[in-house]
Amino acid sequence: MHAARPSPRKTLLALSLAFIASAASAQTATETELARKLDQLAAELAAVKAQLAQIQKERAAQPAAAPAVAAAPAAPAATSSAAPSQPATVLTSYGEINYNRPTRASENAQADVRRFVLGYQHRFDAKTKVVTELEVEHAVSSADDPGEVEVEQAYVEHQFTPTWAARAGLFLIPAGLLNENHEPTSFYGVERNFVETAIIPSTWREGGVQIVGAFDNGLTVQGGITTSFDLTKWDATSTEGRESPLGSIHQEMALAKARDLAVFGAVNWRGVPGLLLGGSLFTGNATHGQATTQSRVTLWDLHARWTPGRWDLSSVYSRGTISNTAALNATLVGNPTLIPKSFDGWYVQGAYKAWSHEDYALSPFVRWEQFNTARSFDDLGPGLTPEAARTERVVTVGANFQVTPQIVVKADYQRFRENKDLNRVNLGLGWSF
Amino acid sequence: MRLTLAASAFAVSAAAPAGAFAVDYLSIDQAAKLMFPDAETFDTRDVTLDASQLQQLDAQGVKARSAHWSVRVAKRGANTLGFVVFDEVIGKVELISYAVGIATDGSVKQIEILSYRESHGFEVRLPAWRRQFVGKGTGSAIKVGEDIANISGATLSCTHVTDGVRRIVAVVAAARRGGALA
């Protein structure tokens, strides 16, 4: 007979037969001994099984001791890196590098490192973390250079219950669609839209406390008390206030006057996947006892975003008002930029992911926006009351090209109705992680 | 590339008791039972995909991320009711733990979010968003911006969870084809 490899079945049969044979023949006192050994083996086997199950469970849960570099990036590599580990301190960053070329005044073409932002999030425990962001604008910041360095966010967040969390420190005001999500990868177009820069002064942050409630019906509510604007900063001789009324008087918590505080609230509903409806309201006095009268700044907005399939449709309306501007403007009559009583703007935007392949995606978009940074002025008397500004309308047509989900190349063309010299072509590169 | 400044001893324990931490909603056992209430036992199978299976997945456009997967087989008696896979992805900076339940026909039966810590995008937990995956199998795109709706302000979280579900669907299908989950 050939020395064939014993098949498992044959081996088992042989063993069983041998076992039965020996069991049948040895009806001796060793029987109980064997029975005891059998029980012992069974118990050990059960223990080993349990251990194995435990180890398997732990292995499924525990991240492998992979080196820090292999901690799963957002687009995981196709090699055998283990499940992502949870780092306590994470560096975040985003950057925008832009090129603008006015079509009617090409001598004003400009290339700029618009923003370079570094931040970190550090998680103290499962419920508490700190979030910070530091921004450098226009590449070089010094007394002779155009750049600025600023702390954009610096707050602590604590989750009290699954529904309620609180933030304290310097945080973004939940207004519009852009302010809280202002990374270059989250908006269409090279430059941020005018409604959310000239009317809502993105990136708008205030210092204070905030409560966030996230409900199971898709509703998120936010509310808080923060620092307010500073109307005594209004410079009637410069054009800053005409470009963005609130942008010229925001304090950014830099030695901010804090006698007057503001309250805000925001409601956002995401109950239906792909749909967002929401609004916000911010109001606070802004003269801090340093002007002849008290004056209140109020800004509210409504926004919606719908992303059915490959479409991305969004719209924002925002309006701001300032009270008692007649008294504040009385001493500034004749200057080019007085404090407006109201200012507002809206836009509609549509984008479509026309082409995608793996991580690449090309999304052309169109945006139509109208805004007026001085919609009305309080009456100061004949010959003294400034005329309301003309409403500007900007149409932006372009495309975002996603290289990876966190890197985007953008190009667009913007047409201005009033200030035609601003018509321009824009190119931009942005990243965010 | 994310730089880890301090690799802490923080371990995501799937066995954390429910409600002990505010952002951990379910343990894996609870999730598995939710998905297959009729199951008597869950047998854990370790699946290792070989090179050819990994290549196949790559060809399908799925990045397997790991060759080793742990799949719980839901059984009632001798019948296999389905499969549960537990996984984690990073949203923007925080871990999202989730579980995918797959029916015997290979389509998604249910997904559950076990823990979520990001400041935005908690809506991935809502039944309405998770329901989008039910019934999708290897033939579906399972992609944000195609058949899965995004959550405004949480694109990264949605995309990574969606990619994770797509990956698990493909991995389970590959494992079953290879006989590892018989």
Next chain:
Amino acid sequence: MSIQRWLGGAVSAMALGVLGACGGGGGDAASSASLPTQQTMSAQAQLGERIFSDPSLSASGRQACASCHVETSGHAPDNDLSVQLGGPLLDQQGKRSAPSINYLSFDTAFFFAPDGTPTGGFFWDGRAASLQDQAAQPLLAANEMANPSKADVVDKLSHAAYAEQFKQVFGADIFSRPDDAFDRLTLALQAYQREDTGFRGFTSKYDEFLRGNVTLSDQEMRGLALFNNPAKGNCQACHPSAKAADGSFPLFTDFSYDNLGVPRNTALMQNNDAGFYDLGLCERTDLPNRPDLCGAFKVPSLRNVAIRHVYFHNGRFKTLKDVVTFYVQRDTNPEKWYPLNPDGSVKKFDDLPVQYHANVNTAEVPYNRQPGDTPALTDAEVDDVIAFLQTLTDGFRR
């Protein structure tokens, strides 16, 4: 009202009462906030006050600082001479008009701003670095108080009625050290000018308007609007009129320099020499090789401008109407302001050599006109602006 606010109000009322006696406005921000009263001036400042009014410190024995810097005229002369007379016999013309020395505690030493703008300094050409520095020069100038030397001044000081007080404050042996004593004298004058609220009252109608306590009349408001409007008067470009963000009240000067091409003043005997030109900033020995600065003089504060009697560095104009009209009609009607050449053309900018005519400001509103253009302000608008300027006089009573 809560107890705290009531108490706060009571304290403020008492403080106002104390301060109000000297016309110092209470409760404002930085520049006019906690003004010390006369009674609380330091010993140095009190000495400075006496020195300021002491005519014995001059060669003539009849001229003190206060002779040309009269408080009731905004610490400027109370006569309408283009330049004041000094010297031992009080018959020497000064080189330039005696300016108001109010609100100079906010001035700094001369410097060039990052964009090159000359800023700060004391005198019409900014040559003195501080009030102390400035106080020394009239004492020793031959055509002013005409003391031959510092020792001479100190000698006169030692015979003054307050000499004992001077020794008490600065040391019993101070008069044996004439240079030191002279330094202390000018220091005392500086302290007086800084501490006395009479030099920075902020008590004009416009200040009250900024505080929200009064409204301006319609004409004054029109004048303010024209003053501020960059397309009309554009005055605030050099004479800022707005409160700053830190709450400090406007000084109506940015302490910079401008070249207006003011017409030559034939009342000045120095101008009898056709080759003589007062070139202002570029004449300073510490600013050599700066021909672009020739003809530039300090922008004075417009506070109390309505109670002054002569205007510009050469005292060429005597009324505000002439001044404001000159601003807007210098270029549209130059024949009104400058002499004619033999051939009938206008000898514009006749107080500057030809090579420096290019330095004259012709770019900013309202100088940016041509002959025959409409002036930036009509005659009625000029009157409006003057009505506004009259609100800048300290000592307003409702």
